[in-house]
Amino acid sequence: MAQLICKDLSLGYDGEVIQDKLNFEVTEGDYLCIVGENGSGKSTLMKTILGLTKPMGGEVLFEEDLTAKSIGYLPQQTLVQRDFPASVKEIVLSGCQGRGQKRFFYTAEDKAMAKKNMQRMDIYDLRNRCYRELSGGQQQRVLLARALCATKKMLLLDEPVTGLDPRVAAELYQVVKDLNEKDHISVIMISHDIQAAVQYAKHVLHIGSHNFYGTRDEYVKSALGQQFISVEKGEEAAHA
Ligand SMILES: Nc1ncnc2c1ncn2[C@@H]1O[C@H](COP(=O)(O)OP(=O)(O)OP(=O)(O)O)[C@@H](O)[C@H]1O
Numbered sequence: 001m002a003q004l005i006c007k008d009l010s011l012g013y014d015g016e017v018i019q020d021k022l023n024f025e026v027t028e029g030d031y032l033c034i035v036g037e038n039g040s041g042k043s044t045l046m047k048t049i050l051g052l053t054k055p056m057g058g059e060v061l062f063e064e065d066l067t068a069k070s071i072g073y074l075p076q077q078t079l080v081q082r083d084f085p086a087s088v089k090e091i092v093l094s095g096c097q098g099r100g101q102k103r104f105f106y107t108a109e110d111k112a113m114a115k116k117n118m119q120r121m122d123i124y125d126l127r128n129r130c131y132r133e134l135s136g137g138q139q140q141r142v143l144l145a146r147a148l149c150a151t152k153k154m155l156l157l158d159e160p161v162t163g164l165d166p167r168v169a170a171e172l173y174q175v176v177k178d179l180n181e182k183d184h185i186s187v188i189m190i191s192h193d194i195q196a197a198v199q200y201a202k203h204v205l206h207i208g209s210h211n212f213y214g215t216r217d218e219y220v221k222s223a224l225g226q227q228f229i230s231v232e233k234g235e236e237a238a239h240a
């Protein structure tokens with residue numbers, strides 16, 4: 001059953017359309033990878049799904065017991081955010097606050113949820129450490145634990161492995177795969193790592209000057225998929 005449907009969804013800012021009439025859906029237990037060139041509107045799409053940016057047209061429809069606030073979100077990281085001066089525990093706990101709604105106190109239930117998710121992400125021993133002193137991989141686990149405090153159903157991850165070395169990136173992909181397969185959490189992930197996208201995703205949404213939405217296998221066989229996969233391979237070879 002569809003948990004989320006984007007129907008003729010148009011994205012943009014200040015009257016300028018970036019993507020026009022996107023159509024796709026996410027079913028329970030799905031793993032959707034969103035790929036596409038820089039600036040094509042991938043992060044804007046996530047923010048629009050979360051209600052943080054207004055759609056320019058069309059709509060985002062949720063199943064009955066899912067709302068934008070009950071989706072876990074790991075935003076695209078900037079260098080400034082990596083330098084955030086708070087403890088791991090505080091950051092994970094802040095995931096218990098619905099986005100946009102501020103509370104001064106955390107309940108015993110919130111604290112138990114934060115503890116459970118720190119244990120789940122294997123960072124409980126780091127709980128009193130300062131976030132900015134952690135490695136990139138540890139920081140992403142903290143943000144994943146934070147996102148999990150907001151949801152039992154769906155995670156939106158915006159480039160979660162950027163800046164991580166291949167071994168740590170592979171570990172993070174495994175963590176996300178387990179959340180998807182064992183805990184049945186639907187995943188929407190933006191990634192520039194096309195190899196990983198076609199390895200883990202069940203569906204692929206490619207946005208850019210040309211768009212594609214379909215199953216992973218359909219994408220791999222499509223002209224757009226073939227072209228994008230070979231360009232990425234060429235870039236990898238050039239960097240090797
Ligand atoms: N708050 C904003 N106000 C106005 N324009 C914006 C805003 N945020 C993003 N844009 C513009 O919208 C376009 C899409 O940006 P977006 O961040 O969604 O792209 P992206 O696909 O996530 O790119 P990347 O792969 O580099 O992360 C860009 O041209 C960007 O400059």
Ligand SMILES: [Mg+2]
Pocket residue numbers: 042043044076158
């Ligand atoms: Mg982005």
